[in-house]
Amino acid sequence: MMVFMKLNEFIEDNIFLDSNIFIYSITATGNFKSCNLLLNKIKSGEIRGYVNPIVISEVYHKLLILNVSREYKIPIHDSLKIIKNNPDVLKKIENPRKAVLEVSKVENIKVLDINEIILKSSYLFLDTLLINDAIHAATCKYYDIKNIATNDSDFERVDFLKVWKP
Secondary structure, three states, rough: OOOOEEHHOOOOEEEEHHHHHHHHHHHHHOHHHHHHHHHHHHHHHOEOOOOHHHHHHHHHHHHHHHHHHHOOOOOOOHHHHHHHHHOOOOHHHHHHHHHHHHHHOOOEEEOOOHHHHHHHHHHHHHHOHHHHHHHHHHHHHHHHOOEEEEEHHHHOOOOOOEEEOO
């Protein structure tokens, strides 16, 4: 099993960002200070950050669920039910939309395309990763990215990735 590295010690030149890095930074939960430090280094151009569309989707979805739970004072697991029964909720909850727009505005975070080769190669990781994480790993492999910022220990099972945790 691979040993992870501390995110606040990251000094290399590029890194793939898992959705939890943005979630911690936006919600000020987890070790958000190291996430903010990394994101500031990316914004300043010291480091190049990479995501794929699934990361953007995960950030939006997680923030939406969290915000609906808070707004309606309901358990998180009931948030989807509220949204499905009343789609106007989507108009009211603006934070997730603002968050993904902010991510897309960061010049040094590149959104990498997911192509058929990446999708097919992601299937090779399904013995050890869930599908979204398998696509993240395949994206990193395809684009030759060797570092990932994440709090997900599942990525420690990917032999070509160096895992940087907050």
